[in-house]
Amino acid sequence: MRAAAPAIGLLLVLATSAFAQEPEVDCQKAETQMDLNICADREYQAADADLNKTYGKAIAAMRETDKELGDIDAAYVGAVEALKKAQRAWIGYRDGQCELAGFEARGGSMEPMLVSGCLAELTRKRTAELKELLEAQGN
Template sequence: MKNIAFAFLVIASGASAALAQEDPPVDCANAQTQADMNQCSYQDFETADKELNAVYKQALASQAEVDKEAAEMGPDYVGAVKALKKAQRAWIDYRDGHCDGVGYEAVGGSMQPMLINGCMATLTQTRTKELKELVQGMGN
Protein backbone atom coordinates (compact mmCIF):
# COMPACT_ATOMS: atom_id res chain seq x y z
CA MET A 1 0.00 0.00 0.00
CA LYS A 2 2.87 2.38 0.80
CA ASN A 3 4.34 1.77 -2.65
CA ILE A 4 1.04 2.68 -4.32
CA ALA A 5 0.77 5.91 -2.29
CA PHE A 6 4.39 6.76 -3.09
CA ALA A 7 3.86 6.08 -6.79
CA PHE A 8 0.76 8.27 -6.75
CA LEU A 9 2.71 11.13 -5.13
CA VAL A 10 5.49 10.82 -7.70
CA ILE A 11 3.02 10.83 -10.58
CA ALA A 12 1.03 13.73 -9.09
CA SER A 13 4.13 15.83 -8.48
CA GLY A 14 5.33 15.17 -12.03
CA ALA A 15 1.97 16.23 -13.40
CA SER A 16 2.05 19.38 -11.27
CA ALA A 17 5.52 20.22 -12.55
CA ALA A 18 4.37 19.73 -16.12
CA LEU A 19 1.37 21.98 -15.56
CA ALA A 20 3.54 24.63 -13.93
CA GLN A 21 5.74 24.93 -17.01
CA GLU A 22 4.84 27.92 -19.11
CA ASP A 23 3.70 27.53 -22.66
CA PRO A 24 6.05 28.95 -25.29
CA PRO A 25 5.21 32.54 -26.25
CA VAL A 26 2.63 32.97 -28.96
CA ASP A 27 3.76 34.30 -32.33
CA CYS A 28 1.11 37.01 -32.54
CA ALA A 29 1.98 37.84 -36.13
CA ASN A 30 0.91 34.32 -37.06
CA ALA A 31 -1.66 33.45 -34.39
CA GLN A 32 -3.81 30.57 -35.64
CA THR A 33 -6.07 29.50 -32.76
CA GLN A 34 -8.72 31.58 -31.09
CA ALA A 35 -6.94 31.11 -27.76
CA ASP A 36 -3.75 32.55 -29.29
CA MET A 37 -5.67 35.45 -30.85
CA ASN A 38 -7.31 36.16 -27.48
CA GLN A 39 -3.91 36.14 -25.78
CA CYS A 40 -2.40 38.42 -28.41
CA SER A 41 -5.29 40.86 -28.20
CA TYR A 42 -4.82 41.02 -24.43
CA GLN A 43 -1.10 41.67 -24.90
CA ASP A 44 -1.98 44.51 -27.30
CA PHE A 45 -4.25 46.00 -24.66
CA GLU A 46 -1.59 45.63 -21.95
CA THR A 47 0.95 47.42 -24.14
CA ALA A 48 -1.50 50.23 -24.88
CA ASP A 49 -2.43 50.50 -21.20
CA LYS A 50 1.21 50.78 -20.11
CA GLU A 51 1.77 53.62 -22.56
CA LEU A 52 -1.45 55.31 -21.42
CA ASN A 53 -0.33 55.18 -17.79
CA ALA A 54 3.03 56.74 -18.64
CA VAL A 55 1.42 59.53 -20.68
CA TYR A 56 -1.24 60.07 -18.01
CA LYS A 57 1.53 60.74 -15.47
CA GLN A 58 2.97 63.33 -17.87
CA ALA A 59 -0.47 64.88 -18.27
CA LEU A 60 -0.92 65.06 -14.49
CA ALA A 61 2.44 66.79 -14.17
CA SER A 62 1.50 69.18 -16.95
CA GLN A 63 -1.83 70.00 -15.35
CA ALA A 64 -0.17 70.42 -11.95
CA GLU A 65 2.11 73.02 -13.53
CA VAL A 66 -0.96 74.79 -14.95
CA ASP A 67 -2.53 74.78 -11.49
CA LYS A 68 0.67 76.08 -9.93
CA GLU A 69 0.79 79.02 -12.32
CA ALA A 70 -2.95 79.65 -12.01
CA ALA A 71 -2.75 79.71 -8.22
CA GLU A 72 -1.01 83.06 -8.47
CA MET A 73 -4.26 84.50 -9.83
CA GLY A 74 -6.33 82.97 -7.03
CA PRO A 75 -7.96 79.72 -5.97
CA ASP A 76 -10.81 80.05 -8.48
CA TYR A 77 -8.30 79.49 -11.29
CA VAL A 78 -6.98 76.16 -9.95
CA GLY A 79 -8.54 72.90 -11.06
CA ALA A 80 -6.70 71.45 -14.04
CA VAL A 81 -5.56 68.33 -12.15
CA LYS A 82 -9.02 67.79 -10.70
CA ALA A 83 -10.59 68.10 -14.15
CA LEU A 84 -8.12 65.64 -15.68
CA LYS A 85 -8.76 63.07 -12.95
CA LYS A 86 -12.52 63.47 -13.36
CA ALA A 87 -12.22 63.04 -17.12
CA GLN A 88 -9.97 60.00 -16.79
CA ARG A 89 -12.32 58.24 -14.38
CA ALA A 90 -15.25 58.93 -16.71
CA TRP A 91 -13.25 57.75 -19.71
CA ILE A 92 -12.34 54.45 -17.98
CA ASP A 93 -16.02 53.83 -17.20
CA TYR A 94 -16.91 54.62 -20.82
CA ARG A 95 -14.15 52.40 -22.24
CA ASP A 96 -15.05 49.45 -20.07
CA GLY A 97 -18.79 49.71 -20.70
CA HIS A 98 -18.47 50.35 -24.40
CA CYS A 99 -16.08 47.46 -24.93
CA ASP A 100 -18.22 45.09 -22.89
CA GLY A 101 -21.01 46.01 -25.29
CA VAL A 102 -18.79 45.32 -28.29
CA GLY A 103 -18.13 41.86 -26.84
CA TYR A 104 -21.82 41.01 -27.06
CA GLU A 105 -21.35 40.49 -30.78
CA ALA A 106 -19.94 37.10 -29.74
CA VAL A 107 -21.38 36.73 -26.24
CA GLY A 108 -20.47 33.39 -24.73
CA GLY A 109 -18.26 32.55 -27.68
CA SER A 110 -14.55 31.99 -27.75
CA MET A 111 -13.87 35.22 -29.64
CA GLN A 112 -15.66 37.49 -27.14
CA PRO A 113 -12.43 38.22 -25.22
CA MET A 114 -10.65 39.16 -28.45
CA LEU A 115 -13.40 41.62 -29.36
CA ILE A 116 -13.32 43.21 -25.91
CA ASN A 117 -9.51 43.36 -25.77
CA GLY A 118 -9.29 44.80 -29.27
CA CYS A 119 -11.81 47.48 -28.43
CA MET A 120 -10.01 48.33 -25.20
CA ALA A 121 -6.65 48.54 -26.97
CA THR A 122 -8.05 50.82 -29.68
CA LEU A 123 -9.82 53.16 -27.28
CA THR A 124 -6.76 53.22 -25.01
CA GLN A 125 -4.51 54.18 -27.92
CA THR A 126 -6.94 56.95 -28.85
CA ARG A 127 -7.02 58.23 -25.26
CA THR A 128 -3.22 58.16 -25.11
CA LYS A 129 -3.14 60.35 -28.22
CA GLU A 130 -5.59 62.78 -26.59
CA LEU A 131 -3.47 62.99 -23.45
CA LYS A 132 -0.32 63.58 -25.51
CA GLU A 133 -2.11 66.44 -27.26
CA LEU A 134 -3.11 67.85 -23.88
CA VAL A 135 0.49 67.78 -22.69
CA GLN A 136 1.73 69.36 -25.92
CA GLY A 137 -1.04 71.95 -25.84
CA MET A 138 0.09 73.02 -22.40
CA GLY A 139 3.46 73.95 -23.85
CA ASN A 140 5.34 70.91 -22.64
Protein backbone atom coordinates (compact mmCIF):
# COMPACT_ATOMS: atom_id res chain seq x y z
CA MET A 1 0.00 0.00 0.00
CA ARG A 2 2.86 2.38 0.80
CA ALA A 3 4.35 1.85 -2.65
CA ALA A 4 1.04 2.79 -4.25
CA ALA A 5 0.70 6.10 -2.36
CA PRO A 6 3.34 7.99 -4.40
CA ALA A 7 1.86 6.67 -7.64
CA ILE A 8 -1.63 7.76 -6.61
CA GLY A 9 -0.29 11.17 -5.63
CA LEU A 10 1.41 11.54 -9.02
CA LEU A 11 -1.82 10.59 -10.80
CA LEU A 12 -3.75 13.19 -8.80
CA VAL A 13 -1.21 15.89 -9.68
CA LEU A 14 -1.33 14.98 -13.37
CA ALA A 15 -5.14 14.87 -13.41
CA THR A 16 -5.40 18.21 -11.62
CA SER A 17 -2.98 19.91 -14.00
CA ALA A 18 -4.84 18.49 -17.00
CA PHE A 19 -8.11 19.94 -15.74
CA ALA A 20 -6.47 23.26 -14.91
CA GLN A 21 -5.34 23.80 -18.49
CA GLU A 22 -7.69 25.90 -20.56
CA PRO A 23 -8.69 24.26 -23.83
CA GLU A 24 -7.42 25.74 -27.08
CA VAL A 25 -10.16 28.01 -28.39
CA ASP A 26 -10.03 30.25 -31.45
CA CYS A 27 -12.09 33.18 -30.22
CA GLN A 28 -12.53 34.43 -33.78
CA LYS A 29 -14.47 31.23 -34.52
CA ALA A 30 -16.07 30.50 -31.14
CA GLU A 31 -19.49 28.90 -31.52
CA THR A 32 -20.24 26.73 -28.50
CA GLN A 33 -21.33 28.33 -25.25
CA MET A 34 -18.27 26.92 -23.50
CA ASP A 35 -16.00 28.55 -26.07
CA LEU A 36 -17.91 31.84 -25.82
CA ASN A 37 -17.56 31.74 -22.02
CA ILE A 38 -13.82 31.08 -22.30
CA CYS A 39 -13.37 33.92 -24.79
CA ALA A 40 -15.39 36.36 -22.67
CA ASP A 41 -13.18 35.49 -19.69
CA ARG A 42 -10.03 36.02 -21.77
CA GLU A 43 -11.34 39.41 -22.82
CA TYR A 44 -11.93 40.35 -19.19
CA GLN A 45 -8.49 39.08 -18.13
CA ALA A 46 -6.83 41.22 -20.82
CA ALA A 47 -8.87 44.27 -19.79
CA ASP A 48 -7.98 43.65 -16.14
CA ALA A 49 -4.26 43.41 -16.94
CA ASP A 50 -4.47 46.74 -18.79
CA LEU A 51 -6.35 48.28 -15.86
CA ASN A 52 -3.75 47.09 -13.36
CA LYS A 53 -0.94 48.55 -15.46
CA THR A 54 -2.75 51.87 -15.82
CA TYR A 55 -3.69 51.95 -12.12
CA GLY A 56 -0.02 51.49 -11.20
CA LYS A 57 0.85 54.50 -13.35
CA ALA A 58 -1.98 56.49 -11.77
CA ILE A 59 -0.77 55.67 -8.25
CA ALA A 60 2.74 56.82 -9.21
CA ALA A 61 1.34 60.05 -10.66
CA MET A 62 -0.71 60.68 -7.51
CA ARG A 63 2.36 60.08 -5.35
CA GLU A 64 4.12 62.77 -7.38
CA THR A 65 1.11 65.05 -6.97
CA ASP A 66 1.16 64.49 -3.20
CA LYS A 67 4.88 65.22 -3.11
CA GLU A 68 4.48 68.46 -5.07
CA LEU A 69 1.47 69.62 -3.08
CA GLY A 70 3.08 68.58 0.20
CA ASP A 71 5.94 70.92 -0.54
CA ILE A 72 3.38 73.75 -0.61
CA ASP A 73 1.25 72.69 2.36
CA ALA A 74 0.88 69.31 4.07
CA ALA A 75 -2.89 69.83 4.18
CA TYR A 76 -3.02 69.42 0.39
CA VAL A 77 -1.69 65.84 0.45
CA GLY A 78 -4.16 63.01 -0.16
CA ALA A 79 -4.27 62.23 -3.87
CA VAL A 80 -3.03 58.64 -3.41
CA GLU A 81 -5.61 57.92 -0.73
CA ALA A 82 -8.37 59.53 -2.82
CA LEU A 83 -7.46 57.32 -5.79
CA LYS A 84 -7.39 54.20 -3.61
CA LYS A 85 -10.77 55.10 -2.12
CA ALA A 86 -12.24 55.68 -5.58
CA GLN A 87 -10.80 52.39 -6.88
CA ARG A 88 -12.17 50.38 -3.97
CA ALA A 89 -15.60 51.94 -4.48
CA TRP A 90 -15.42 51.26 -8.22
CA ILE A 91 -14.53 47.58 -7.63
CA GLY A 92 -17.61 47.18 -5.42
CA TYR A 93 -19.78 48.83 -8.07
CA ARG A 94 -18.28 46.73 -10.87
CA ASP A 95 -18.72 43.45 -9.05
CA GLY A 96 -22.30 44.19 -8.03
CA GLN A 97 -23.30 45.49 -11.46
CA CYS A 98 -21.83 42.48 -13.23
CA GLU A 99 -23.42 40.04 -10.81
CA LEU A 100 -26.71 41.72 -11.66
CA ALA A 101 -25.97 41.41 -15.39
CA GLY A 102 -25.66 37.64 -14.94
CA PHE A 103 -29.24 37.38 -13.73
CA GLU A 104 -30.39 37.64 -17.34
CA ALA A 105 -29.36 33.99 -17.64
CA ARG A 106 -29.15 33.04 -13.95
CA GLY A 107 -28.06 29.44 -13.54
CA GLY A 108 -27.73 28.93 -17.28
CA SER A 109 -24.67 28.20 -19.35
CA MET A 110 -24.69 31.77 -20.69
CA GLU A 111 -24.38 33.43 -17.26
CA PRO A 112 -20.54 33.32 -17.12
CA MET A 113 -20.32 34.98 -20.53
CA LEU A 114 -22.67 37.77 -19.46
CA VAL A 115 -20.75 38.38 -16.24
CA SER A 116 -17.34 38.30 -17.96
CA GLY A 117 -18.58 40.57 -20.73
CA CYS A 118 -19.83 43.08 -18.18
CA LEU A 119 -16.54 42.88 -16.24
CA ALA A 120 -14.57 43.49 -19.43
CA GLU A 121 -16.72 46.44 -20.49
CA LEU A 122 -16.69 48.20 -17.13
CA THR A 123 -12.97 47.51 -16.71
CA ARG A 124 -12.18 49.08 -20.09
CA LYS A 125 -14.26 52.12 -19.11
CA ARG A 126 -12.42 52.46 -15.80
CA THR A 127 -9.08 52.15 -17.58
CA ALA A 128 -10.12 54.99 -19.87
CA GLU A 129 -11.02 57.11 -16.83
CA LEU A 130 -7.63 56.49 -15.27
CA LYS A 131 -5.90 57.32 -18.55
CA GLU A 132 -7.81 60.62 -18.62
CA LEU A 133 -6.58 61.30 -15.09
CA LEU A 134 -3.01 60.64 -16.20
CA GLU A 135 -3.42 62.94 -19.21
CA ALA A 136 -4.77 65.69 -16.96
CA GLN A 137 -1.65 65.27 -14.82
CA GLY A 138 0.55 65.58 -17.90
CA ASN A 139 1.50 61.90 -18.00
